[in-house]
Amino acid sequence: MTDDAALDPGFFARDAPAVARDLIGIAMLVNGVGGRIVETEAYDAQDAASHSFRGPTPRNAVMFGPPGHVYVYRIYGMHWCVNFTCGNGAAVLIRALEPGSGIETMRVRRNGAVDRLLCAGPGRLCQALAIDSSMNGLPVDAPPFDLHGQPGDTEVTATTRIGIRVAADIPWRFCLAGSPFVSRRPALAQDSC
DNA sequence: CTACCGATCGCCT
């Protein structure tokens, strides 16, 4: 009934792991295309795996700006990744969506990929939603972005993060329990929260 | 200025 509710002001001005966990199940649209968030990862300035760990630079400046803004960066020379800032160098990486709106558009952008792989992974998600560096620094509560839903109304599993070499033991990756749309299935033993 | 390498993906075997 309140699934179309906008997120509270201040939603992003909290610890990144709490924001990352509460984003699971929230709908994320860019120009009307997207779906429910099913996988996130938290990073903060005290975290050796974070872009912000060594302090502000031109690339990560948005992470040190106000909460609730979009941080976009390029990885491996060819993929875009999108984060939502939480203030003080912290941010949440959006890793996977369950496709919900604009699926045909996403299929075209993703070159005919099957639905399960349209948004399963940060690079794929940005390709499907047409997110690139031109959106870096934009606020998340205004077009082209649209985030809405009821935070905390889902079963979430917490595991370690993917693709990093340092701080690999921190369980700051959050997935919608049982979702087939995550980038990689969580290991069997996880904390439920 | 140069060298290294990463919060990845898709295609190959």
Add this chain to the structure above:
DNA sequence: GGCGATCGGTAGC
């Protein structure tokens, strides 16, 4: 399961 593609940020000389 393994590997090549491709390039900007960062650090070090």
